[in-house]
Amino acid sequence: MKEICIVEFPSNLGLKEPQPGKEPGVKNLPNWFWRHNLHKAIDHKDVLRLDPPKYTTNRDSETNILNANALVDYAREQAYLINNLLSQNKFPFILGGDCSILLGSAIALKQKGNYGLFYLDGHTDFMNVSLSETGGAGGMAASIVTGNGPPKLTNILNLSPYIKEENLWCAGNREYDDEYENEIRNSSATYLSLHEIRKQGISNAVQTFLTEVKNKNLDSFWLHIDVDVLNDSIMPCVDSRTPDGLTYEEFNELTSYLFQSPKLSGLEITILDPDLDATGEYTKNFVENISATFKKHFGTLGS
Template structure:
């Protein structure tokens, strides 16, 4: 069994300000999860933290993206850290932050070989920058890591694409809007909206993904978990709320199959904002579910 290292990427660089002059609170998520006993339940061998450059709400003129230069600087440091962990056969259990933390990890995966990405999220995050009103990379990061967009972000260290588009599985979106969904539909990624996931069945869907990882002889796969994939009634403390979402039963079933796979190289948890869960009730429930499912299934 691989040794687990909890990695704390305390970044909010990929999000817009929720209100003028106020930074998004997701950068405090690792400490918040510590407070609610995630670290204790996972029992990692080590805990490492990498803080990002300072947040700014000004768009980069070259790319029209918020914090573009800072994201590049941070991604290079993240990639170095994740690369070292994977090289040492450790399992990175990454706590964000917003979804832009995937950038450095995806670079590290490219440096290590050819990897798949299971992108479990209530949104596709496959938006073209021209469709983004905010300029936040959080909403376009799945597209960026598969090589789409300005090369300042897509081709750091000449590694583009970090993940091949056809090795991306985008699962759980429930923002049903043609203009939004067409971006992922016209790509070569596999797209399973929440409706489609339920229609095909969770077990069938995940088994199809795992079979593809094997048949393509991928070196492994990364699991991205944006907590907004969960039902809004059990996880409302996110920056972009949408009705419906996975129940904990569905979420636990889905993640259990992925946690069991020997090909799982690491995972990340993003977007839960402590500012939006003052009492911690939603966080407690999330920690109880994910830690128990992980501990029961990881490399067993």
């Protein structure tokens, strides 16, 4: 079984300020997870940390995206770190940060080969900058890594697209708005809204993805988890709350199928904001659920 390396990317570069003069608190997530015993629960060999450039509220004049230059610099450093881990056949278990940390992961994957991306999120994050009210790259992450958007972000190191659009599976969105959803509906990505996942059944949906990974002979696939895919009643400490969402029973079933696959090369967890979970109760429940599922199923098909 692969050696697990916990990687901390405490970046909030892809989000707007929650209120004037206040930075998004998601930058404190790795420390918050440590405090709530995720590091103890995951059997890891090493912990690596890469701090991001300074957060600002400035929109880049060229792209109209917040912190664009800082995101590029950070993504290059992230990619170097992840590439090294993948080259050593290690499993990066990444703790964000906001969804923009995907840029570094995706660049590393492109440097290694042809990868799939299972994007598990309560939003599609497949949005053109013209539709974004905030200019935050976190809300465009899936779009950017598939080559859609300003070249400054989509073509770092001349590697666009980092993930081929047809190898993106966007699952769990419940922001039901035609203008928003049409962006991904009109792409060659596979789009599974929360409604569609429940309609197909979790097992059928995930097995179709895993079969596609096999049939396309992809080198492997990456798992992105935005905790806002969870039901708002069990995970309200996120920046963009939306009613409904996966229950822990559904989430654990879905992730268990992915964790079992020998084709899973790494994962990242994003968006939980410690500032919005004063008692830590929501974080504690999340840690208990994901660590139990991961430990039970990780690599079982490959062992």
